[in-house]
Amino acid sequence: MIEDNFRNILKQIPEGVELVVASKSRTVSEIEEVISCGAKIIGENYVKEAEEKFNAIGNRARWHLIGHLQKNKAKFAVKIFDMIETLDSMELASALDKECKKINKIMPVLIEVNSASEPQKAGVLPENVEGILKEVLKFSNLKPMGLMTMGPLLDEPEKIRPFFKKTRELFDKIKAIYGNSLEWKCLSMGMSDSFRIAIEEGANLVRVGTAIFGKRQ
Numbered sequence: 001m002i003e004d005n006f007r008n009i010l011k012q013i014p015e016g017v018e019l020v021v022a023s024k025s026r027t028v029s030e031i032e033e034v035i036s037c038g039a040k041i042i043g044e045n046y047v048k049e050a051e052e053k054f055n056a057i058g059n060r061a062r063w064h065l066i067g068h069l070q071k072n073k074a075k076f077a078v079k080i081f082d083m084i085e086t087l088d089s090m091e092l093a094s095a096l097d098k099e100c101k102k103i104n105k106i107m108p109v110l111i112e113v114n115s116a117s118e119p120q121k122a123g124v125l126p127e128n129v130e131g132i133l134k135e136v137l138k139f140s141n142l143k144p145m146g147l148m149t150m151g152p153l154l155d156e157p158e159k160i161r162p163f164f165k166k167t168r169e170l171f172d173k174i175k176a177i178y179g180n181s182l183e184w185k186c187l188s189m190g191m192s193d194s195f196r197i198a199i200e201e202g203a204n205l206v207r208v209g210t211a212i213f214g215k216r217q
Contacts, residue, residue, distance in 0.1 A: 002030060005212045006037045009195075013206065017199055020064050022191070022209030024049070025216050028056045034212060035061050043207050047073040047080070054080045066148075066188075066207055068122045071095035078107055085110040085148040085188050085205075088122045093136050100141035108143045109136070110186055113170065115163040116152040123149070126170055133174065137182075146186030147171045148205075157194040164189050164201035171202070 006021075013019055020043040023031050031042060031053060042057075044050035045067025054063060062082040069077055069086055074095035077084065087093060087109040100107045111132060114123030124132050129147070136144050149167040151160040167189060175184045188205035190198025195206035210216070 002033050002213060003037045005214075006034055006039065009208055009211055010038075012196065014199065017204050017206060020066065020188070020205055020207045021212060022066060022207045023053070023213075024067070024209065026209070026213055028053055030213060031057060032060075043085075043209075044081075047076050050080050051076060075099040075102075078103060078105060081107075083108045083110070083145075083186075086112045086122070087136070087142075087144075088112045088114075088124055090132065090135055093132075093139060093142060097139035097141045106141055106143050108145050108186075110146050110148040110188055111136070111144060113147050113149045113167050115149040115167045118152060121150070126166060129170055130174065130177075143183070145183055146188070147174075148186075148188035150191075151189065151194065157197055160194050161197050161201060164194075164198050164203065168202040 020041045021034050021039045022043045024045040040061055041064055042061045043064045043066040063080055064083045064085050065077055065081045066085050071092045078099045084107060096107055111129055112123040113129055114121050114125055117125055133144055136142055147167055151163040154160055171187050178184060186205055187203050189203035190206040192208050192211035195208055198206055
């Protein structure tokens with residue numbers, strides 16, 4: 001089932017778009033199966049869970065953090081992940097930079113945008129993203145490479161489109177401001193039910209779990 005689902009998703013993803021396999025609560029054997037099918041990036045939500053899986057699987061895939069990161073977990077996160085997709089505050093940026101310095105690592109990061117300005121959700125408000133980016137660029141061990149958004153949880157995926165569009169416009173605006181001085185190339189949007197819409201709106205990283213593994217038990 002996993003192999004069939006994975007290959008079906010790949011057929012729907014155009015060239016230039018990368019698939020992040022969202023593996024929260026999935027077993028090591030399930031992740032190993034999807035890696036054997038050709039998955040290149042595994043996305044985890046929690047540092048502790050990722051640590052256990054990373055110890056079993058190692059560098060057979062790249063690891064992205066796609067869930068909220070508490071700054072007190074930064075020292076563990078920088079050892080596991082190849083990219084942090086959910087940078088959402090200067091406090092977290094400072095903690096990540098400090099821990100990356102200790103292990104001589106440059107960490108690629110995406111700024112998480114709270115594209116619907118939902119008060120209960122993590123992420124930087126759209127109007128604050130440029131200011132945060134300006135500050136993050138001062139850290140020598142962080143490499144901002146783009147934006148990520150979850151978008152609101154709505155009953156129809158099509159209703160999320162305006163929030164993907166808003167994030168893409170912000171992404172493009174920043175790219176125009178910085179030009180080639182910034183390796184600004186990652187736009188992470190869309191999940192199992194919305195990745196097709198996200199791709200139409202410019203996403204080049206999509207985070208898909210349920211459509212590959214099936215519903216969680």
